[in-house]
Amino acid sequence: MECSSKLTCLSPAELRLLIRQSDSRISTTTGLAKGYQQANVVILPKHLAEDFEAFCHSNPAPLPLLYRSQSGETSCLPLARNADIRTDISQYCVYEKGHLVETVSSLQSYTREPRIASGQQAVNQSHPWSDMVCFYLGCSFGFEGKLKTAGVPVRNVEQGRNVSMYRTAVTCRSAGAFSCPLVVTMRPVPAALLNAAVEVTHLTPRAHGAPVHIGEPALIGIKDMSRPDYGEPVELQPGDVPVFWACGVTAIEAVLSSKPSLAFSHSPGCMFLTDVPDSSTSLITPPPDSLNGPNIELSPELTPLCFLVSHKPLLYSLVSQRAAARIRHLEIIIGEDPGQRGIRHLFTEDELLHSCLALSHSTSVAITTGFPTYVHSPHDENDGPPGAIAMATMLLSLGKQVTMVTDRRSLERNQALIDEAVKTGVLKTTIPLVTFEDTGPDAALHFLCHHGDPSKLRYDHLVAIERCGRAADGHNYNMKGVEVKHLVDPIDNLFIAAKDLPGITTTGIGDGGNELGMGKVKEKVRSLIPNGSLIACDIPADYVIIAGVSNWGGYAVACGLYLLYTCPSHQRYLRRGLGEELTTSQEQLQDWTAHLPSVDKEESFLSTLMQFGIRCGITGHLAMKVDGLTFHPTHSDIITKLREVTL
Structure with missing residues (x-):
């Protein structure tokens, strides 16, 4: 040959x-x-x-x-x-x-005229x-x-x-x-x-x-x-x-x-x-509205970049230079540290981009949040739920299945919060709310997989946002070093089990180093964060998104997913280059845009959290504050910046 x-x-x-x-x-x-x-x-x-x-x-x-x-x-x-x-x-x-x-x-034998024998009359035989x-x-x-x-x-x-x-x-x-x-x-x-x-x-x-x-x-x-x-x-x-x-x-x-x-x-x-x-592209005439025509495909901004999404199974994804640059800009915005916690030391480049790519390829996502900060009830702070709901509503808009995993003690309250979020338009539609109990060595496997069968995954991506994570000594601590293990269910076990299950990727979003998933940067937490040697979460996630306030990380994920789904290079890859309708319809685009985080929606949901008695994690006050920072102008400015980059 x-x-x-x-x-x-x-x-x-x-x-x-x-x-x-x-x-x-x-x-x-x-x-x-x-x-x-x-x-x-x-x-x-x-x-x-x-x-x-x-x-x-x-x-x-x-x-x-x-x-x-x-x-x-x-x-x-x-x-x-x-x-x-x-x-x-x-x-x-x-x-x-x-x-x-x-x-x-x-093929010449298929194109020859039929031969007519001498003396015979020619017949009208098709060619x-x-x-x-x-x-x-x-x-x-x-x-x-x-x-x-x-x-x-x-x-x-x-x-x-x-x-x-x-x-x-x-x-x-x-x-x-x-x-x-x-x-x-x-x-x-x-x-x-x-x-x-x-x-x-x-x-x-x-x-x-x-x-x-x-x-x-x-x-x-x-x-x-x-x-x-x-x-x-x-x-x-x-x-x-x-x-x-x-x-x-x-x-x-x-x-x-x-x-x-x-x-x-x-x-x-x-x-x-x-x-x-x-080198010629003049021969192809794309159908109307196609993203595969040469003039669009060859735009330098749409040249794809290749990123590793998963090792088990091995999967890479493509995203245009333009979309990647914007998601990187989102990562910079949420890296602002007005609370002076030193979270910049934990930053790892492109974790937001990798997480968004993995979520883009997912079909069923489980999200968990909840960090007990105070002894009075309710125990949880108001950082985490808004970011979780922001991610959930964008994932729903993109056609993903979404489930929320919560503590048994918070089940009734969180169901009421979900219902209110749907009623006020903050959440696209209601989602299942479940709990996890450690009933035995295979409990996590049966939770993550149908009938405990690793080939039948129930979820292919787990996200923890501002979720109290287990430290190396087996306990859970808040930022002050107070032990709160008795207030959290062992949802950490799901992340541990996911490491050995091909097809499940994980994301941790945090702002202090003691959140579930931050085990990926635990050495930095131990050496650079106050009380780090005690509180550092020991359980890693595949991707760790560091933000000045964890909610911002959730907002950034929602915006990053929007950028991926409006990126022609990424959409072509997801669809295997099939379908003439590769352009996003105006109706679809409007739906995605409507489910981006906005100042009005996040202010509304923060007000709802106050009504349910959920407080600022730093001050303990029932106020329009998260982590001691007032919603206006600090949080509203971050949301505005994220939307400006996205849109």
Whole structure:
């Protein structure tokens, strides 16, 4: 399969001529025609052409349409001169009624006029090719040269193999007669070069663009990478990460599922070589309102950055430079420390961004809060609940399932608070409120998983905001060093159990170092925070968001999620590049905006907390204060700044 250096130096036109002559040196086209676009080809009866074009526009990442021919047309002048689609691919597949019946090196036998024996009268026999329409679709082979130029190894070329292609569990958007699973290619990429690979391929939207999945294959339904559905297995080298791009072989799956009486395609890996430089974007005309058109995709601000979201299972995510910069700005805003607690010492860059990305990929989130500060009842302070409700309402607006986990002693009061928040419009809709009891060694497992089965997670993300966390000695302390373990249920155990459950990520939000999740920065807490050696929480979260006031961290998460869901690069990744409706509808955008934190909503909820007797954690007063800071102007100014960056 490995091509000689002479072949790699030939132009597309020269290579097409060799293919037309059935040159045995050319089997697949990977590594050939560097600097030029290659194309997947599907040839269908004309009565299916409109449906298939709509299918392409509905699934732009796997099916970037370069050219649609006229019925019976054998040339494709916009893509190549002196080309004949019947002879210029090294191997074709022939399908009848959804079944592959043969592979051939030429389609000429399907286009010849029927022969009439001498003395017989000619009959009006239909000409199959005149009824056929050719679709030319972008191919990922077109970006392999750019990857190599950027210093990213192309393992399939190095190993002399056809690229690995897999059928996924992701379903394409249907159109007319066409509906099928997404097919992806896999190329191993060293972890340190992921950003380079993402940026290079993002710049080639007509060759499938940026990856649609990076990490664990099982997350998209690939069970065994050693057995690709098309192509050949490509081996990962130490330090490599599997990276998946949408693949034009999706079109073959569409042909198989639609069962036309007769259809043709290229054989996977045997592409049509065009004369179009791979730097050109002029061939793609995006459908109206599409985010996949070249003018939008190639905006520098929308160039994706790659971030690790989870180790178990391995998952990376993409977000545009613009959205990442704004979320980082949010992180700076909430890092203000008007209470002079020294929380800046605990700050770790991009924890907010990582947490928001993990929450974006989640489907079911459990949120806990509640920090007992005083001996009188109710014991809890007013820092925590507002931030928890702000996160919950945004998550609900984005279609996530949300559950609140509380202490048994606070169950009735917190249910009343949730009901009031819904009544006043602070919370989008009511959410389940549950408690956790330590009834045995498997209690946390059964709480987090249906029937205690680790493969059936009930929640895939846990968030603790201003939740009293267990210290190294097994006790729970407030900032003054007063032991309050008797007032908190062992919700800490859920975070401990989550560490060993693949598929659950955790976030801790705090402002002092004794909050659940702050075990990730416990050494800093012990050495830099007053009473730190005693009060430091010992239980870590995957991501720790440090804020001047914990509520601000909750507000920032809500704003960060809004920025991700309005980021075209991130939305494309979440949707695997599928769906022509990649632009956010005005109605959806209005709903998300309405559920952002606002000065009016947060002031209203703080007033509600006062009515329920929940006090300022520093002063102990029933007042419009949180952590000793008045709502106006301190908290209201922070909320205003967060909204300004977000909107």
